[in-house]
Amino acid sequence: MTTPQPPDTDRPTTPAQASEPPTVETAAPARSSRRRALIATAAVATGGLAAGAAAQNWFSRTFLGAGKAAEPTAVAAPPPPPPLAYDRRLTAAVQMMAGITPEPGDPAVDALVATEAFRQHRTWMREQFAPVRARLTAMERWREQTVRVPDAANRTLLYPFSGPDFLNAYAMFPQHARYVFFSLERPSELPDLATKTPAQFAELLESLRGALRDIFERNYFITSYMSRQLTAPRLRGTLPLIGTMMALYGRVIVSAEAVDLFPDLTESYSRPGARRPAIPMRGVRVVFGDPATRRTQQLHYFSLDATDRALQFYPGFTGWLAAQGPATAMVKSASYLLHDRQFSQVRDTLVTTADFLLQDDTGVPFRVLRQSGWQVQLFGEYRYPLPSLAYGYQRDLQAAYEQAGRLPPLTFPFGYHWREGGAGSGLMIATRAPRSPAAAEPGTAPSTVPSAAPPANAPPNPSATPGAAAPAAPASGPAAPPSAN
Secondary structure: OOOOOOOOOOOOOOHHHHHOOOOHHHHOHHHHHHHHHHHHHHHHHHOOHHHHHHHHHHHHHHHHOOOOOOOOOOOOOOOOOOOOOOOHHHHHHHHHHOOOOOOOOOHHHHHHHOOHHHHHHHHHHHHHHHHHHHHHHHHHHHHHHHOOOOOHHHOEEEEEOOOOOHHHHHHHOOOOOEEEEEEOOOOOOOOOHHHOOHHHHHHHHHHHHHHHHHHHHOOOOOHHHHHHHOEOOOOEOOHHHHHHHHHHOOOEEEEEEEEOOOHHHHHHHOOOOOOOOOOOOEEEEEEEEEOOOOEEEEEEEEEOOOOOOHHHHOOOHHHHHHOOOOEEEEEOOOOOHHHOHHHHHHHHHHHHHEEEEEEOOOOOOHHHHHHOOEEEEEEEOOOOOOHHHHHHOOHHHHHHHHHHOOOOOOOOOOOOOOOOOOOOOEEEEEEEOOOOOOOOOOOOOOOOOOOOOOOOOOOOOOOOOOOOOOOOOOOOOOOOOOOOO
């Protein structure tokens, strides 16, 4: 960074000028006499000897110089800020899972870097991440042209049914100070690779590759698959995948710790015979940072059942979410759970807490946003939901796309229609409409959020549990994985 310089008021004498002898007065005596006469005239005109002395001082400084020039004052550059302090062992773990060779110097880590398992994993990550990097680049270009979030560096991103999808959240909102994810999957913890044998390390990397395939290929996780992938003997929970994605973005881990928002409830549910939730709430907080800028950010991840019935065990959770403003919200590949009455508390909290929402058609129903006074901008195209998710069809959203005319296609997949590289994807950006207490415009928010229940003739939701969220692949089977660039 360029050090700021002091204002250029009276131009300081350069070192070369300071070393020259003051020859102006002795070189031309006649000229000095004439100048002193001018000074005397100036003194009379200004009305006194004191004024004359002041004029002489000004005249001497400006035209003659006052003897030997003063040496310029050196401006000391401020000391460079200290480097970002971070947990090197945890950072090495997420870097190795991302196929990145960490800094040498830790014997336990260096031994794992030298294994054939890591060399194979590093090759696999390079090949598989190449098309992902191209996709993220397309998303970032679109974001820079389209997404305008005021004061992003002081905001919180709320991402319900996220699973471990840090990849998309950070691609769309990289400047937010805080990120709050929640879904069914347990967080677990980041692995301490120094305690792994080479065989255990190889098993961990193999399980990790299996867990990353869907997000790399489809750009979303599949809940039913994660229930197996994230309970493997060496890979458990969402946090290892989140940490891997942070490393892929070049971030380091400052700290990772368990968080309990409601310790009294946790203690009461642990008592023998207590009525307890089927999925106890577990949380972690990860502080991560950018070594280049030394800026740190925070991510909270909570595992819980977010249905209205299950939230009775944690009645303060939606209130805690509401206190995280100013808030942005993002929803994608969420199985249309927010269309279901069972998730009304989460939906209402998003609508009343956030003032900027980016989502695909599986998020807050289009009619709820319009009836609640939000301004909605459409992108890409609307396609009928997958057959197994037909209950998510929105006739009003399709009509809005038809009324908007042909929109430019997205250049990246976002949602379930991923096979065409974004050509079949759609998303929307919704912002809170300006509200005037004196005269609310038609369609401004009522006192309660409108019901988002699906139409009466819609088939029942086959999966009423939250997750990061897609059904299993359609009967036609998954497309071939993208080839490496």
